[in-house]
Amino acid sequence: MNGFLLSRADRTLRTCGSRDQYRGIDAAAEALARRAVPLVVGALPFDPADPAALTAPETMHRTAGPWQPGAAPALPEARIVDRLPSPDEHRARVARLVTRLRSGELDKVVAARSVLLEADAPVPPWSLLARLVLQDPAGNGFGVDLSPAGGRYVGRSLVGASPELLLRRTGREVECFPLAGTAPRHADPAADRAEGEALLASDKNRAEHAFVTDWIRDALAPVCTELTVPDAPRLISTRQVWHLATPIRGVLREPAPSALDLARLLHPTPAVGGTPFDAALAAIRDTEEPRGFYGGAVGWCDADGDGEWVVAIRCAEVDADGLRLQAWAGGGIVAASDPDAELAETSTKLGTLLGALGVNTHG
Numbered sequence: 608m609n610g611f612l613l614s615r616a617d618r619t620l621r622t623c624g625s626r627d628q629y630r631g632i633d634a635a636a637e638a639l640a641r642r643a644v645p646l647v648v649g650a651l652p653f654d655p656a657d658p659a660a661l662t663a664p665e666t667m668h669r670t671a672g673p674w675q676p677g678a679a680p681a682l683p684e685a686r687i688v689d690r691l692p693s694p695d696e697h698r699a700r701v702a703r704l705v706t707r708l709r710s711g712e713l714d715k716v717v718a719a720r721s722v723l724l725e726a727d728a729p730v731p732p733w734s735l736l737a738r739l740v741l742q743d744p745a746g747n748g749f750g751v752d753l754s755p756a757g758g759r760y761v762g763r764s765l766v767g768a769s770p771e772l773l774l775r776r777t778g779r780e781v782e783c784f785p786l787a788g789t790a791p792r793h794a795d796p797a798a799d800r801a802e803g804e805a806l807l808a809s810d811k812n813r814a815e816h817a818f819v820t821d822w823i824r825d826a827l828a829p830v831c832t833e834l835t836v837p838d839a840p841r842l843i844s845t846r847q848v849w850h851l852a853t854p855i856r857g858v859l860r861e862p863a864p865s866a867l868d869l870a871r872l873l874h875p876t877p878a879v880g881g882t883p884f885d886a887a888l889a890a891i892r893d894t895e896e897p898r899g900f901y902g903g904a905v906g907w908c909d910a911d912g913d914g915e916w917v918v919a920i921r922c923a924e925v926d927a928d929g930l931r932l933q934a935w936a937g938g939g940i941v942a943a944s945d946p947d948a949e950l951a952e953t954s955t956k957l958g959t960l961l962g963a964l965g966v967n968t969h970g
């Protein structure tokens with residue numbers, strides 16, 4: 608995929624070409640700080656030890672509102688050919704994590720799984736992104752060339768539509784919109800509303816959510832002169848799920864960290880990692896296949912330090928030839944989690960990507 612696109616409800620950034628590429632955040636941050644480049648776009652991996660895929664683009668184009676790609680492009684038929692791990696193994700992993708959570712070794716950890724897909728003809732990443740944005744124009748649709756990360760990422764892209772804003776920095780203002788706590792949507796409006804209300808009232812889900820808001824508060828407090836974190840979360844919905852969400856706002860202390868510095872400070876939050884941070888990251892590294900850029904962050908930062916980063920969920924990596932895709936979904940596990948419910952939650956979340964691809968099989 609040549610270029611980068613981030614489609615948000617209020618504005619879209621699209622870039623083309625590459626005048627420089629960075630595998631390390633430091634090198635990109637340094638180029639921005641020297642004003643050697645006006646803008647850096649791209650993706651940060653889930654695991655901070657892995658390479659990033661950052662690009663200083665040749666040209667950029669900003670438009671108001673979500674991306675308007677025109678009519679929904681047709682996509683070739685695609686099907687699930689494998690699951691990593693198998694649904695049974697995911698359930699077993701969640702059960703083992705619950706044992707560790709009950710022993711007090713961990714407070715929360717996100718368990719993820721993926722599905723591998725094969726298509727009859729190449730899936731153009733831009734067409735997949737167009738379908739995701741048309742399916743939910745309010746979501747944060749993104750398409751990123753992962754080539755700057757090198758190795759197996761050359762020619763690969765990351766395409767998705769995330770409901771979660773890691774951060775937006777505008778001058779000294781910083782905003783975050785973390786999510787954690789999930790319930791499925793229902794076709795019947797009364798059942799749907801009841802599911803949402805039950806999520807909002809659930810102590811288990813509120814506790815899961817609070818690990819994320821506490822993490823963000825602790826990370827932002829030292830770099831802010833003002834910080835507002837509401838006491839209770841609110842409900843938001845996508846086409847597939849309800850989530851608990853908390854809008855967080857702060858005023859940054861001078862010299863204000865850039866959006867890229869803030870992304871590095873906040874990511875990975877316990878919405879995709881866990882608490883305590885080191886133990887959760889170690890558990891994920893020990894139990895899961897590599898997440899690559901799933902669970903990472905996608906966004907941009909300009910030479911003034913402004914920028915936006917969304918959490919890279921509800922997404923897939925598309926192979927260089929477009930014939931193979933890998934889509935992931937995860938969920939926060941706490942001591943009270945049920946392995947069957949967690950498996951179902953990942954299937955529902957996979958529905959964002961699979962729905963845009965026209966794959967109806969439940970993941």
Ligand SMILES: C=C(O[C@@H]1C=C(C(=O)O)C=C[C@H]1O)C(=O)O
Nearest residue numbers: 786788789878920936937938939
């Ligand atoms: C990890 C994912 O989603 C995250 C986990 C959530 C949860 O555990 O309830 C909710 C929203 C996201 O922060 C995913 O979609 O893959």
